Amino acid sequence: MQSDRNISEEDSNDVGADAPKIGGSSLFVDCPKCGARLTLLRSRLPPIDSCGFESYILECENCATVLVGVVDPLDEALLVTPAESECS
Numbered sequence: 001m002q003s004d005r006n007i008s009e010e011d012s013n014d015v016g017a018d019a020p021k022i023g024g025s026s027l028f029v030d031c032p033k034c035g036a037r038l039t040l041l042r043s044r045l046p047p048i049d050s051c052g053f054e055s056y057i058l059e060c061e062n063c064a065t066v067l068v069g070v071v072d073p074l075d076e077a078l079l080v081t082p083a084e085s086e087c088s
């Protein structure tokens, strides 16, 4: 196999909140249950769920609610819902 992808780890430069960058960037969202601020680190190889969205599992550090976060492909807003709800 000669097709190894060279994934570099160059995260030393902080990206400003006004300059979102796909891959390795952070998204912020409030916990829908307790309102705590959660930080999601986006992956360079984002997981795609069965609905075709970039989705992540988060756990609120404050109330331990497990959340499913989906990144809106149109404006990259992070939408979270409690994990027990089905993907619609």
Ligand SMILES: [Zn+2]
Binding pocket: 031, 032, 033, 034, 035, 036, 060, 061, 062, 063, 064, 065
């Ligand atoms: Zn919470």
